């Protein structure tokens with residue numbers, strides 16, 4: 001069996017601890033477990049060094065066990081933590097690529113999900129990034145590059161942060177740790193000019209797996225040009241694979257990084273957000289005075305928004321929930337696309353009679369809002385709202401969105417707001433890159449936004465930033481009140497007046513069984529493309545349906561007063577099917593057309609569609 005490092009063992013223990021103690025409820029977890037987790041002991045030269053603080057917390061933990069946790073497991077794990085040098089398995093690095101991110105399993109304990117982001121793998125990836133950055137920046141030897149590192153609230157964050165730091169330092173670059181941070185703040189650190197806080201960083205790494213389960217983690221990389229794309233990630237992983245093969249050949253040992261510096265960059269980032277709202281409101285110190293705004297951070301990294309952004313601006317934030325970081329996400333998945341998450345923030349708004357609710361995903365690059373009546377301002381509605389704000393500032397501009405946006409949104413942007421809707425592909429990086437491309441060929445675009453809650457503005461360096469989207473809403477609230485044009489979230493709701501919304505909007509995800517003989521040696525992508533090709537051909541001869549003339553992804557078709565889009569998922573062996581229609585019957589008619597066209601593809605699991613269309 002592979003030897004585990006001390007910290008891996010601790011994380012296993014923490015995971016087990018949480019699972020076994022769910023019945024204690026969230027308050028217990030907040031009081032006892034979270035402080036403990038935040039204080040994972042430092043890792044010195046491969047040996048664990050407990051600080052007095054953490055041993056105190058361990059004692060506290062034991063005291064509170066109360067029979068819920070198996071003491072033997074606890075001591076046993078703590079004792080085995082002395083085994084510090086991980087043994088190395090062969091690794092397929094390219095399998096860790098997830099579009100323009102890297103993602104893997106960082107905590108063991110979930111059946112069928114072995115740890116892929118071990119410390120040596122992580123260190124190799126970080127060293128791969130360092131090598132890529134050195135090539136890209138082509139600096140002379142007189143200047144040392146520096147890399148900022150931040151993480152979300154995941155329980156593996158500390159372990160990975162240490163390994164990333166070692167990987168960067170081993171390549172001779174300076175490491176600046178930010179601790180708990182948001183993804184957009186990490187990108188921002190490559191743009192901030194302030195030597196006193198060691199900025200700009202030449203490169204930034206965010207340790208996050210967005211809304212995925214607690215055992216996962218991953219990395220997003222930035223330079224001042226923005227987030228790295230797919231090809232760069234592949235390049236980094238190839239470099240990492242070769243660094244890792246050196247570990248295999250020469251042996252791997254954990255060496256403490258000497259040149260790690262720490263900066264409270266979130267203080268800088270949040271004060272910039274505060275300044276932006278004050279400026280938009282005409283330099284008023286507390287432009288949100290009297291507004292009651294509740295925040296739901298889902299125990300991710302976004303809790304800062306209440307105390308560090310809203311309160312300095314004068315807002316009341318009582319009733320805000322799940323602000324404290326907790327990598328087990330005990331309350332709901334931090335994801336504005338998740339129904340339970342949206343229900344939780346809506347309830348908080350109604351219970352607290354708040355003016356507005358704001359919700360973030362784990363690493364704060366996505367967001368959504370809820371108005372004072374409990375109406376969700378997410379998906380197409382959030383895009384409509386942001387478009388209304390941006391088109392007031394930039395009349396006629398092009399709004400770039402993802403592919404699953406509604407037809408109602410197009411007519412809203414084009415007929416009501418006088419803008420242009422460019423419906424492009426799914427994927428935040430795709431929409432941002434497309435908006436940048438349009439500007440470069442002379443078509444003005446100021447907003448790139450997805451139904452997922454990702455959004456970036458030209459005025460904000462095309463930074464994919466959920467917190468900045470919410471700042472734009474706050475600006476609107478503050479400036480409307482200052483100019484006597486309205487008070488409260490009705491100002492926002494009024495801006496989406498006239499957006500036509502379908503009675504039925506569903507997304508059904510049809511899985512491709514990669515082990516099915518019908519693939520005949522093809523990859524799931526090739527198989528998915530064959531399904532799409534076949535569907536496209538069969539639609540062409542169907543008089544009841546019209547294929548979209550302009551379409552960048554999958555097969556988009558109008559009919560029965562609605563539309564459907566079947567496309568390949570960006571990451572998974574899945575064909576997501578979106579259907580919108582004026583009634584359930586019409587949606588079923590559209591579903592039946594898809595069903596008839598794809599039925600011969602035996603490796604496609606159509607059970608979700610079959611269920612939807614059944615009488």
Ligand SMILES: O=P(O)(O)OC[C@H]1O[C@H](O)[C@H](O)[C@@H](O)[C@@H]1O
Nearest residue numbers: 426427428452568569570571576
């Ligand atoms: O293609 P799908 O499986 O629906 O996933 C698409 C989504 O994947 C990730 O969550 C990205 O962050 C989003 O930008 C993207 O829209």
